[in-house]
Amino acid sequence: MPLIPEEPQIHESAQGPRATPASGRIAPTPRPVPGPRPAAPPRPGRPGPLRPAPPVQRTPHDVAVAKPAVPGPAAPATSAPTQVPAPVAASAAPQIQLIPASAAGALDAAEEAVDLLLESGRAPGEVLVITTGEQHPWAAHELSFGDTAYWAQHDAGDDVFYAEATSASRAASRPVVVVAVNGGSAAAVAEALPLAHARAGALLIVCGDPQQINSVLGAGV
16 A cells, blocks of 8 residues: 655744744844935034025015114303414405506596407496596587486496596496596596506506506506
8 A cells, every 4th residue: 555645743842943032142133224324413614505595575665773872961062262264365456557658548548448448258237437627528419318227327337437537436346447647637647547546357457647647546546
């Protein structure tokens, strides 16, 4: 009779290696999948990882405005030194030009001087002519219409004005004054020249005898 082979029996002692480690040994396990690592702390002396700053809402004028300083206690008032105003410089004296001429030719010399002034660019209203003797023909003609009309032309200031020495004190100052020493008394000349010097703003032209003019201007100016 054939023998039926017996089924192999598995005994506990025949099982494979156990998952538990032997004494003194650690069984290897599958390595875990690495997840996201936390950011490493910054090293001393080195900046940490840059992170985007949160958005900041800015106004159109997002500029740092300095706060007004709070006034502190007022310092005791001290008497400031008194400032003495500087002296006002005296106005510059006009330049004086002397044109030698006789009493008979002084008026013609004055007329030539006026023509040169106008040709050089002087406005007619800047010139005043004073005569010490006979009146200028223009003055005599204008005075024939009355004293008021004559001085109205002076006040208009748009033309050369001719005045006699006795009435020149009514004339206003002008940049240029021309004096024709065409006669008259010594007293009239001595009065007319200082007056003309005071009325001249920039230039005084005197036509006449140089010796007489220098003696008067030297004493009266």
